[in-house]
Amino acid sequence: MSSEVKPAALFLYVDNIPAALDWYQKAFPRAQRNYVAEFDFTVLDIDGFQLEMVPSDSKVAAGAFGTVLYWSVEDLSIAMQQFEHLGAKLYRGPMAIENGLGICQFKDPFGNLIGLRGQYQ
Known part of the structure; x- marks a missing residue:
């Protein structure tokens, strides 16, 4: 490797x-x-x-079942508004973390989780 x-x-x-x-x-x-x-x-x-x-199947179903990938965004509040506008539902957070950053999770219209991480006031 x-x-x-x-x-x-x-x-x-x-x-x-x-x-x-x-x-x-x-x-x-x-x-x-x-x-x-x-x-x-x-x-x-x-x-x-x-x-x-x-396609989801009997081995891996659609939905929020564990691992969440966090996407780096410039401004968490703006990104949250954009995801809400697209129909995603806030699932967890937002919450402040280190260095002026924040994180949150959204559930997409298909049941999967999307993590966002960016500047947060």
Whole structure:
């Protein structure tokens, strides 16, 4: 294994892939859709990081069941307003953490959790 290890992709298990792709592209406007014809699969690429919508099944259901990825945002309050406008529901927080930062969690329309972390007053 190389000495550099970094996250490459986040799988979001959903019941409606087209709706999830649309919603997440609105939530992350820099995301670019990439269609992989060989597998008839579309991913969202955010600066080399892949956001992948995959069908929920009996092994991995859609929803808030554990691990939460936190996205770095410039201003937590503004990002929270944007996510609320898109229909996400505040799930936890916001709460102040170190160095003037804050965190919160939102539940997307598909039941998954999204963490946000940024400057917070």
